[in-house]
Amino acid sequence: MDAIKKVVIPVAGWGTRSLPASKNIPKEMLPIYNKPVIQYVVEEAQHSGIENVVFVTNRDKSVIEDHFDYNLQLENVLERAGKLDKLAVVRGVAEMVNIMAVRQKKQLGLGHAVLCAESIIANDPFAIMVGDDLMFGGTPGIKQLIDVAVAENMSVVGVMEVAPDKVNKYGIIDASEISPGVFRVKNLVEKPACDQAPSRYAIVGRYVLKPEIFKYLKEVKPGHGGEIQLTDALQGLAKNDGMLAVKMSGIRFDAGDWSEYLAANIYFGLQDEDLHYELLDKLKNFVQFK
Ligand code: UTP
Numbered sequence: 001m002d003a004i005k006k007v008v009i010p011v012a013g014w015g016t017r018s019l020p021a022s023k024n025i026p027k028e029m030l031p032i033y034n035k036p037v038i039q040y041v042v043e044e045a046q047h048s049g050i051e052n053v054v055f056v057t058n059r060d061k062s063v064i065e066d067h068f069d070y071n072l073q074l075e076n077v078l079e080r081a082g083k084l085d086k087l088a089v090v091r092g093v094a095e096m097v098n099i100m101a102v103r104q105k106k107q108l109g110l111g112h113a114v115l116c117a118e119s120i121i122a123n124d125p126f127a128i129m130v131g132d133d134l135m136f137g138g139t140p141g142i143k144q145l146i147d148v149a150v151a152e153n154m155s156v157v158g159v160m161e162v163a164p165d166k167v168n169k170y171g172i173i174d175a176s177e178i179s180p181g182v183f184r185v186k187n188l189v190e191k192p193a194c195d196q197a198p199s200r201y202a203i204v205g206r207y208v209l210k211p212e213i214f215k216y217l218k219e220v221k222p223g224h225g226g227e228i229q230l231t232d233a234l235q236g237l238a239k240n241d242g243m244l245a246v247k248m249s250g251i252r253f254d255a256g257d258w259s260e261y262l263a264a265n266i267y268f269g270l271q272d273e274d275l276h277y278e279l280l281d282k283l284k285n286f287v288q289f290k
Contacts, residue, residue: 033268109227130205174198
């Protein structure tokens, strides 16, 4: 498989778990420390050698594309004020990657969102990164999958081990480990009941797939929640074309979940030397008062 240069980032969901914050601001634009969630995802892509980002958006999400474009008026203001460090920051965001966008006109699920990008992806293998799933530490998350996909010429999904009571929130793999941390996927089950899960390895929001996935996506009937599930199409790909799963290393935050979103803010706040001690003191106070 050639190097992966394109990523599809679906950001067209309603974000109901993040209401009311996400009523008029896409949940992907909510800040974690000093950057919107989506910027961390795009940085991960950039650090993994990906040059082209395809956002799957809806009519209320164009602010996401704008974030990765120049804002000449703001740049002028910063230049005239001599705030050159800030100028470099805002210009840098516009120069990270090439941005493309395609509309998902009806919110019919993650699988449907990926299918909307078919004509842009065409016949190349490509990455998918879910727009509210954050990964940090060591090798960038999607790079971990790209390395295996390119070396083995196979589609690869990223997995992490979850607690038994959390398997019903994820797509779960049925797989055998062929080398440390790498699995051959036999089957996948979307949101199984705890006692019916084939493993505790949950698919997290990172994938590197061959373009054959589009063929299977077109065959998928609406499943769990009336949505076109990506997991259902992955089953076809796994059974007929073969698929690997890679146990991902690093910390993951689901920014659509409040406790994880808030934890991510604290995690990044604590990494800032100027904030570290003050923030820690405040947190200690909160805990004492409880
Ligand atoms: P989620 O289920 O986490 O997102 O979908 P959601 O539907 O926006 O959020 P909740 O559950 O209502 O709070 C995973 C990803 O797939 C995208 C979402 O934007 C999110 O990044 N998605 C989901 C789409 O692009 N289109 C869809 O129809 C559904």
